[in-house]
Amino acid sequence: MEKGKNEAILTMNHVTVVFGGLTAVNDFCIDIQRGELVGLIGPNGAGKTTVFNAITGQYIPAKGEIFFEGREITGLKPDRITKYGIARTFQNVRLFSELSVLDNVLVSYHARIKSSFWEAIFHTPRYLREERTFYNGGMELLERVGLAEMAGETAGSLPYGQQRRLEIARALATGPRLLLLDEPAAGMNPEETRQLMDFIKRIRDEFGLTILLIEHDMKVVMGICERIRVLDYGISIAEGTPAEIQANPRVIEAYLGEEERENAEA
């Protein structure tokens, strides 16, 4: 078997995140293979976003460790983790709303800057070259995600669907290999959701990404994820293909509630 293909890009071993007395995520283990599109689902408050925050360094796990491409990243600062190649979007859009669409994307290139701030202040040729590279890269990226026309607009003035798209573009601009999407379809209408599903599949292929996504919209999860993990009260209760998850009685119970299950059976 090819080595690169079967090597896990992200490994989480027995990760536990605690807030005071509350265990938000308990003994969470997962292996994500390169190129996979994995869904993380569960009822509200199940700890899905906490898993994201643990991966990206916003929270430090009380127990367990996290490996990315074979390198331990547990407890590192978020900006370090992003530089290693993990990018994310947020559940409630967190754009730099007063900055232009282009600047939102350009911020993500900054971590790669080689010129010092002296060179940036005094416009040395090396800095101007780098700035030009960033600018072209940013515009290229905006064109690929269909936002090039709005490059000069203020990010906060975009319609909601495009703001979500810009958030993904901004994450892509950091040059990630693993992309974490936190409820990308939240607040979208069916048409926008359909476009988003195509968009996610397309960027996965075009940018060679591995994607882990949290989503409540079952159409999205079942439509694009190859593997799904289900969380409830911080504990993993099931894992499998969309078909397996849909048939799993524990999932139906946790997710839809006892009543729904009875209705489904009737």
Add this chain to the structure above:
Amino acid sequence: MKREWRMPLTILSIAIFALFIWWAQNHLNAYYIRVLSTAAIYIVAAVAYNLINGVTGQFSLGPNGFMALGGFTVALLVLPVSQKQIVYFLQPLIWPFNSFSLPQSLFIVALLLAGIVAAIGGIIIGFPTLRLKGDYLAIATFGFGEIIFVLANNLISITNGALGIKGIPEYSTLMWTWGWAIFSIIVVSNLAKSSYGRAMKAIREDEIAAEAMGINVFFHKMLAFTVSAFFAGVAGGLLATLITTVSPSLFMFTMTFNLLIIIVLGGLGSITGSAITAVLFAFLQELLRTVEAPIQLGPIHLPGVAGMRMVVFSLLLILAMLFYRRGLFGRKELSWDLILSIFERKGEGVGTTWKKEKMKLS
């Protein structure tokens, strides 16, 4: 407007302005020179203050402390040795300051050292406080300003205490003050427009998102804070050699309050906005002296009240907060494009320009 035109236009207008400054130094009377110099010093301090408060969005209340560091540094460096012996009669000045003084030709060294001392102060204060957010940072930096005030009052063998240092040579000519004003505008606005500045603005907009996009938040806050402290220090040094005396009371919180009025009225985050309001502020401060004089309105006699000017400024600030929250310029910069767009009214988006450039290349 063609990109290639901007640079020559800027250089040309700076040259014309330099000529004006040279003319003003030689032909205007001392009063106007003083007001113009004060305006330039306000520019240096306000532009720097705006970098941390407006661009990076970190509410600092410490610039008076940094200006004090710079002011006392320059005073100690340039005060002639004979004058030092006269001034420090309570307690002698400590070594090595009692044994030398920099000649006028090395004034630039004194100013740079003032900036560096303030910048080091900025780093020391920034380390613990820049981890704090919002109100907490404001309180901590306010505390810093007060600590400097108390130290300046009590380290008598360095600062001469509450009596202050008198007889500082008057080195701050219009060329010096306006040279630094223009230099600070160029440096700070280049920094704010650069990739580093984008990172700072990202921190202002959303710290968590900025960090998640790979921005080292602490480093960039520190960078803004240190650059800001450097220029505040220089401004303090220029002020010391303009009014020829420094004392702890010169750098009280009122100084920070003045700068806060300037940057808020000019537009938080707009460097050119701060520069323009700094000049307006300096001139208004003079014009409003009339409100402090006794006024005879027909039969009504209003006695003169010292400090009335600050009431007017405070009212202006309140009115701006109520009706014009974004200030004069908001977050826009005064640029050739902005000036021209007033006449032309047809702007091209970044996207279309980029496409045109791309088409030219292919």
